[in-house]
Amino acid sequence: MPPGEPSRHENTSLTDTTSLADNTSLAETPSRAMRTTVPWERLGRLVSAAGSATLEVRTPLDGSVLGTVPRSVTADVAEAILLARAAQPAWAARTPRSRAAVMARFGRLVLDHRDEILDLTQLESGKSRLDAFEEVVDAARTASHYAHVAPDLLRPQRRPGAVPVLTRTVELRRPKGVVGVISPWNYPFTLAVSDAIPALLAGNAVVLKPDSRTPLTALYGVALLRAAGLPDDLLQVMVGPGAELGPALIEGIDHLMFTGSTATGREVARRCGERLIGLTAELGGKNPLIVLPDADLRRAASGAVRSAFANAGQLCIAAERIYVHRAVYDAFLTAFLAVVGRLRLGVGLDWRHDMGTLASPAQLERVTVQLHDAVARGATVLAGGHARPDLAPWYVEPTVLADVPSEATMACTETFGPVVSVQPVADLEEAIVRANDSEFGLSASVWTAAGRGEAVAGRLDVGAVTVNEGYSAAWASHAAPMGGWKASGLGRRHGVEGLLAFTESQTVATQRLLPLEPPPGRRGAALAFVTGMTPGIRLLDRFR
Structure with a gap:
C-alpha cells in the first residue's frame, strides 16, 4: 500500500x-x-x-x-x-x-x-x-x-x-x-x-x-x-x-x-x-528517590506522592525508597504527608479518585505480608497501613513508613504496591550509596537544583533517572531508551x-575494479601484494 x-x-x-x-x-x-x-x-x-x-x-x-x-x-x-x-x-x-x-x-x-x-x-x-x-x-x-x-x-x-x-x-x-x-x-x-x-x-x-x-x-x-x-x-x-x-x-x-x-x-x-x-x-525494581537541600520541597513532596502511589504503586518504575537530606527531612516529611492525606481514595469510572485499587488478591497478600513484616521488625507507620475493603475488595491505603530495618523483606524486595519508606541521610554521598545498594537498577528520581541534577544522575546505577519529576519525564521521552541495569532487565524499549x-543487521560489501587479495598461484604475488598494501594502510589511517 x-x-x-x-x-x-x-x-x-x-x-x-x-x-x-x-x-x-x-x-x-x-x-x-x-x-x-x-x-x-x-x-x-x-x-x-x-x-x-x-x-x-x-x-x-x-x-x-x-x-x-x-x-x-x-x-x-x-x-x-x-x-x-x-x-x-x-x-x-x-x-x-x-x-x-x-x-x-x-x-x-x-x-x-x-x-x-x-x-x-x-x-x-x-x-x-x-x-x-x-x-x-x-x-x-x-x-x-x-x-x-x-x-x-x-x-x-x-x-x-x-x-x-x-x-x-x-x-x-x-x-x-x-x-x-x-x-x-x-x-x-x-x-x-x-x-x-x-x-x-x-x-x-x-x-x-x-x-x-x-x-x-x-x-x-x-x-x-x-x-x-x-x-x-x-x-x-x-x-x-x-x-x-x-x-x-x-x-x-x-x-x-x-x-x-x-x-x-x-x-x-x-x-x-x-x-x-x-x-x-x-x-523488577526497588527504585530510589533522592531529595537534596536545594530542592523545591513543595514540588518534591507532590512529585514524590505521584511517583510512589501512581497505579497504587503497581509500577516497575515507581519510587519505593525515599532518601531525604537531613537538613530538610522534617520539612519535606511534613509536606509529603500533607499531600498523602489529601489523596482522594476510591474506585469508579470517573475522575474523582487519585488512587485506585490493587489488581488482585495476590497483590493484596504480597503487600500485606511485606507491610506486617516491616512493622514487626520495628518500622513506624506514618500514614495509611490498612486494607480498605469498604472501597474495593483488594484496596490498600497509601502507606508511608519510617525506620524500615535492613533485614525487613520490604527493604530490598520490590513491594509493587502503595507503600513507600522515607529515610533521612547525612549528605549526598550517603544518599548515592544507599540508592545504589540494591540488586535492582531500573529507575531513580532526583530532586535538586536543575544544574546539579544531571551530575547526581550520572552516579546512580540505574537505566533511567528523572530530575525534578517522579518518572514521567524519562518514560515519556520516547526517543530515548528505557530499561534496567543489574537484575532489572536486558535490552531497552523506546529509542x-x-x-x-x-x-538483524546484515552487511553487504561489493568490491569493484581491484580485488583485495593477490591472485593465487603466481610466484611473488603475495610479497608484492603485502609490499603494496602496507603504505596504503598507513595512508588510510592518516586520513581516516
Missing part, C-alpha cells in the same frame, strides 16, 4: 462493537454496568484458541466477573506462530513508510477511542482514570514516534568500505521473523500494543500473550490495530497461563519482549539462551534500540 493511501479499514467504526459507554453509573450499579456495556464476545474472537475452554475475567473494582474469553492451550501456540510466520513475508516486503502509515493511523484511533480505552482499562486493572489515561497517551505517542522515525532507521545505511572507492559497503536491517510479546497486568493496554508497535514496524509478525487477568484491553488494542490496516494474521493473540504457554512460545519465535518479575525473567532468559534467540526484558532490537 503506497504511503498515505487510505486503508480499507480506515473508515471502520468500533463504536458498534467495542464501545463501553452508556449512561449507567458504576458507583450506583456496578454489576449491571460491567455486565451490559462490554462486548466480550467480539473481542474474544481475536484469541487464538481452538478449544472450548474459557477464562473468567474479574474486575478489581468489586470482584465480580466481567466476562469470559477463550483459553489458549499449548497446541494453539504452534498454530498461532505458523499463521504469523506465513503472514510475515508479505508485510516485510512492504516499505517501511507503508508500515509506518498503519501505525500512524493506529495512534489516531487510540485518541479517537480514548474513553472506551479508559473504561476498559479501569474495569480490568482497577486503576484510577488518570492512571488509565497514561496508557492512552503512551500508546498514542509510541505509535506516532516510531511511525515518524522508523523509515529512516530501517533504510539501508552506507558504511565506510575496506578501500575507498573500490569497496561499497551497506548495512541492511532485516526483520527477525516472529516476535513474541509477553505483557503484564499492571499496564495492560500500553505494554501490550506499545511493545508490538516497533516489532511490527521492523517488518516482523507478532504473537502476543497478555496476562490472563487483563486480556480485554490488549484485545481492544489488537482490534484497533486491525482497524488501522494491520493484516489479520500478522498479530496473533493467546490467552492462558504463562507457565503453560510461555515455554511453547519461546520454542517457536525468533525474539522475545518480556515484562515481568526478575524471578520469571531469569527463567525466560535461560530458555531464550538455550535457543540463542534475542531477549528484551524489563524486570533507537527499542526498534532495532527487533532486527
Whole structure:
C-alpha cells in the first residue's frame, strides 16, 4: 500500500462493537454496568484458541466477573506462530513508510477511542482514570514516534568500505521473523500494543500473550490495530497461563519482549539462551528517590506522592525508597504527608479518585505480608497501613513508613504496591550509596537544583533517572531508551534500540575494479601484494 493511501479499514467504526459507554453509573450499579456495556464476545474472537475452554475475567473494582474469553492451550501456540510466520513475508516486503502509515493511523484511533480505552482499562486493572489515561497517551505517542522515525532507521545505511572507492559497503536491517510479546497486568493496554508497535514496524509478525487477568484491553488494542490496516494474521493473540504457554512460545519465535518479575525473567532468559534467540526484558525494581537541600520541597513532596502511589504503586518504575537530606527531612516529611492525606481514595469510572485499587488478591497478600513484616521488625507507620475493603475488595491505603530495618523483606524486595519508606541521610554521598545498594537498577528520581541534577544522575546505577519529576519525564521521552541495569532487565524499549532490537543487521560489501587479495598461484604475488598494501594502510589511517 503506497504511503498515505487510505486503508480499507480506515473508515471502520468500533463504536458498534467495542464501545463501553452508556449512561449507567458504576458507583450506583456496578454489576449491571460491567455486565451490559462490554462486548466480550467480539473481542474474544481475536484469541487464538481452538478449544472450548474459557477464562473468567474479574474486575478489581468489586470482584465480580466481567466476562469470559477463550483459553489458549499449548497446541494453539504452534498454530498461532505458523499463521504469523506465513503472514510475515508479505508485510516485510512492504516499505517501511507503508508500515509506518498503519501505525500512524493506529495512534489516531487510540485518541479517537480514548474513553472506551479508559473504561476498559479501569474495569480490568482497577486503576484510577488518570492512571488509565497514561496508557492512552503512551500508546498514542509510541505509535506516532516510531511511525515518524522508523523509515529512516530501517533504510539501508552506507558504511565506510575496506578501500575507498573500490569497496561499497551497506548495512541492511532485516526483520527477525516472529516476535513474541509477553505483557503484564499492571499496564495492560500500553505494554501490550506499545511493545508490538516497533516489532511490527521492523517488518516482523507478532504473537502476543497478555496476562490472563487483563486480556480485554490488549484485545481492544489488537482490534484497533486491525482497524488501522494491520493484516489479520500478522498479530496473533493467546490467552492462558504463562507457565503453560510461555515455554511453547519461546520454542517457536525468533525474539522475545518480556515484562515481568526478575524471578520469571531469569527463567525466560535461560530458555531464550538455550535457543540463542534475542531477549528484551524489563524486570523488577526497588527504585530510589533522592531529595537534596536545594530542592523545591513543595514540588518534591507532590512529585514524590505521584511517583510512589501512581497505579497504587503497581509500577516497575515507581519510587519505593525515599532518601531525604537531613537538613530538610522534617520539612519535606511534613509536606509529603500533607499531600498523602489529601489523596482522594476510591474506585469508579470517573475522575474523582487519585488512587485506585490493587489488581488482585495476590497483590493484596504480597503487600500485606511485606507491610506486617516491616512493622514487626520495628518500622513506624506514618500514614495509611490498612486494607480498605469498604472501597474495593483488594484496596490498600497509601502507606508511608519510617525506620524500615535492613533485614525487613520490604527493604530490598520490590513491594509493587502503595507503600513507600522515607529515610533521612547525612549528605549526598550517603544518599548515592544507599540508592545504589540494591540488586535492582531500573529507575531513580532526583530532586535538586536543575544544574546539579544531571551530575547526581550520572552516579546512580540505574537505566533511567528523572530530575525534578517522579518518572514521567524519562518514560515519556520516547526517543530515548528505557530499561534496567543489574537484575532489572536486558535490552531497552523506546529509542533507537527499542526498534532495532527487533532486527538483524546484515552487511553487504561489493568490491569493484581491484580485488583485495593477490591472485593465487603466481610466484611473488603475495610479497608484492603485502609490499603494496602496507603504505596504503598507513595512508588510510592518516586520513581516516
